[in-house]
Amino acid sequence: MFFRTLLAAAGLALAFAAPAQEPIHIGSFLSVTGPAAFLGDPEQKTLELYVEKINAAGGVNGRKLKLTVYDSAGDAEKARAFAKRLIEQDKVDLIIGGSTTGETMAVVPLVEQAQIPFISLAGAVVIVEPVKKWVFKTPHSDRQACERIFVDMKARGTTRIALITGPGGFDKSMRGQCMGVAKKHGIEILADESYGAGDTDMTAQLTKIKNTNGVQAVLNCGFGQGPAIVTKNYRQLSIGHPLYQSHGVASKGFIQLAGGAAEGVRLPAAALLVADSLPGSDPQKKVVLAYKNEYESRFKSDVSTFGGHAYDGLMIAVDALRRAGVVDKAVVRDAIENTRAFMGTAGEFNFSATDHVGLDVTGFRMLEISGGNWTLAR
């Protein structure tokens, strides 16, 4: 009994000692480990780094930020469980997370029901199409990647191409989107090959593509180790056509894995990767360079566009919180939707009631790998 009284007293003392203003609670679930760790790891680091920085500078609206991150390990089932915990137990004010499309889509029904703002960091267009009231996302959609690639192909006189697609959700979604917009861009898809999870060799599929008459370029929809094997096999077979990859390979890891074979590979990616070589007049230069320097000096590892998505998500949320002035979920959601001309690492965000990505294709730069590094393609 005495012990209990003591506890109660201690609790009371603690309650009085706590600051009057509770922190704003941001919840997150990310693939920090597992097959998509290359997405979740820089995302987590970025969120932690910037929450710390924002708090050091006095927080948002006089309140500190509190970040809770769970590792969903690329597993949609886990993502759902963690999102439930964030909403029901941790009672977070908003959620930024979902490294992959699968994890994001598993959580969408939960956040819609709980009516809580959710900014996803995943790629596929299904997340925001049709528009879901509480769901936003910061990376470019796969369809925009296709369109950017097709524009580049047309500019270089290429109209007949071959596709080779991996087994992942993003891979297949991008393939579907590319097939969908190909006609609009006057692109004809002559061959459509695929490879499976854990495949060790794609020369058979590529040989088939090589022997398809009329193919002028090859596009690989995929991320992870598949594209690196495709790239190596592609050079082994000495296929002369240009090889295009998706923004899913936009990390230094890809160049390291594929080695010399990566030379000449073209891909659409955010300006972040070529921050140093952007012209001074580029409106994005300031933002991407600041993020890159901050991240690289803190973690001593190369910046990737995936961490940039987390940066964009957090900054959009913070911007919306500032404009909202209160931490009411509906007000914050409206503030996010009203984000205009917000410069992030992926480009300029202009959300609206019908557009929850807010990016246009201009934020995508066409890159070419040259000398083991990213360069702006001409």
Added chain:
Amino acid sequence: MSAQLVQFLLTGLTVGAIYALVALGFAIIYNASHVINFAQGEFVMIGGMATAAFVESGLPLLVAAPLAVGGATLVGIALEKLAVEPARGAPVVTLIIITIGASIFLRGLASLIWDKKIHSVPSFSGETPIRFGGATLLPQTLWVLGATVVTVALLWWFFNRTLTGKAILAVSHNRLAAQLMGISVRRVLLVSFGLSAALGALAGVLIAPISFTTWDVGVMLGLKGFAAAILGGMGSGPGAIVGGLALGLIESLGAGYLSSAYKDVFAFIIILAALIFLPDGLAGRRRATERV
């Protein structure tokens, strides 16, 4: 023969040789203990990951690769000593479940000791493609095929010309009789786990420069190796080799001439057919006399 066909055959043989090495590992342990060792794929992973780790720490490949195979062998022996031997009285199914547990444990351990990133291992002799009959192959392919042939020859010599090899064969034919003749079954088990681990690790080292390596690469390669062993006839050495090569060829010809979307389906359909029509596998008929 068209250049296209040559390319498909080369691809199939390379992948098939790796499947064959994994399948041989299954066969050896199965013979000695009637256990299907589902941790076989993990030995492949340890071979590749350890080589990558050693190379990244600055060791030359010539040192890193044997070290990795040696390390995996020790893991194989430890698996037998620490997990299988204490349960030696248990039914075979229990032992198989133990190996599944061991494989999950080893995967977890690998992701802790190393990391969950994808690693590459440098090719043994450069990456300049060699032209051959209108097709191209990487020098690493020759290493894979050559090393597989040498390994198979060594295995044949081991099982037919050495006392230890013959002891393993004796145990596989009749455990009780072998025991009565003074053969230590316990030692036979240790040797066969070590040998299987070494074979798996060798496959891992050989394939890593072609397909990279990660902490979970063993799952799929182990499964394919198991399929190859079933196709060839579980427990048959020549069957494992034929099964592995056949599986590799089916996959690459299927992907090349039919559809790459159903590549794995062809392989598994063939295996289902083999199980139904040739339950003892391709090498089933002579199984009694030609066990590894």
